[in-house]
Amino acid sequence: MLLDQFSPLAADGNTPALTFAALKGGAPIALDDHAYLRALTVEDVGDSYVNGMNDPEVHRFMTSVRQNRQTWQSVADYVAANMESEADILFGIFVHNQLRGTVRLHAIEWARGSAHVGISLFDKSIWNQGWGRRALAVLSDVAIGALGLMRLMAGIYRNNTSSRRTFLAAGFVHEPASDSSDSYDVCEIYVLTANNSAVLTTGRNEIV
Ligand SMILES: CC(C)(COP(=O)(O)OP(=O)(O)OC[C@H]1O[C@@H](n2cnc3c(N)ncnc32)[C@H](O)[C@@H]1OP(=O)(O)O)[C@@H](O)C(=O)NCCC(=O)NCCS
Numbered sequence: 514m515l516l517d518q519f520s521p522l523a524a525d526g527n528t529p530a531l532t533f534a535a536l537k538g539g540a541p542i543a544l545d546d547h548a549y550l551r552a553l554t555v556e557d558v559g560d561s562y563v564n565g566m567n568d569p570e571v572h573r574f575m576t577s578v579r580q581n582r583q584t585w586q587s588v589a590d591y592v593a594a595n596m597e598s599e600a601d602i603l604f605g606i607f608v609h610n611q612l613r614g615t616v617r618l619h620a621i622e623w624a625r626g627s628a629h630v631g632i633s634l635f636d637k638s639i640w641n642q643g644w645g646r647r648a649l650a651v652l653s654d655v656a657i658g659a660l661g662l663m664r665l666m667a668g669i670y671r672n673n674t675s676s677r678r679t680f681l682a683a684g685f686v687h688e689p690a691s692d693s694s695d696s697y698d699v700c701e702i703y704v705l706t707a708n709n710s711a712v713l714t715t716g717r718n719e720i721v
Pocket of ligand 1: 574631643670682
């Protein structure tokens, strides 16, 4: 099924329930021939996910994760909470059929057409191979092209060079006026809007 077969934002401007439900229900979205995104369920939580979240190199810039040691239960609770939420969807990034990381659309405000995006590849063996950029680009196409969202935002610590470059490579642009600071560092805001994205241009988002 192709993404453009999904119904756009409902006529009343409210939640496009069918599309969101299909993704929540586990419809996989191709990244390429060997990789896809799929909404995570508790059954997907295993040692590599839990151990990866406890890796200091992985969680260095993930405030809430690094503050609490992760266990199977804490990760499963997080996955379940995302699954139940109408404002969040947590996708697994599966490469060669193995779960390697997550990309999340969260704090979705359907009425405003906005959402936040976060990404974590907990399998460091696939860093720097373009998977982060691909996952963000495809998720953005889904969020804008299928779910009808207009504005995606990501907060990235200024010294997280790999993340900043990855969001830029996926088409996000820095919006300095929205930056803020906390005790850790400056948090820069990167945005992608329906106007500056190139949605559904290549057909690469075929749902497998
Ligand atoms: C940030 C993260 C998602 C990047 O994913 P990735 O798959 O390794 O990134 P990609 O291979 O798609 O690279 C995308 C861009 O970032 C650049 N990049 C990747 N790693 C980099 C690094 N360590 N230093 C500098 N640039 C880097 C790439 O060169 C590429 O830029 P280019 O297109 O200009 O060449 C991954 O490292 C990660 O999950 N880190 C831990 C969790 C985290 O920090 N998440 C983000 C929180 S905001």
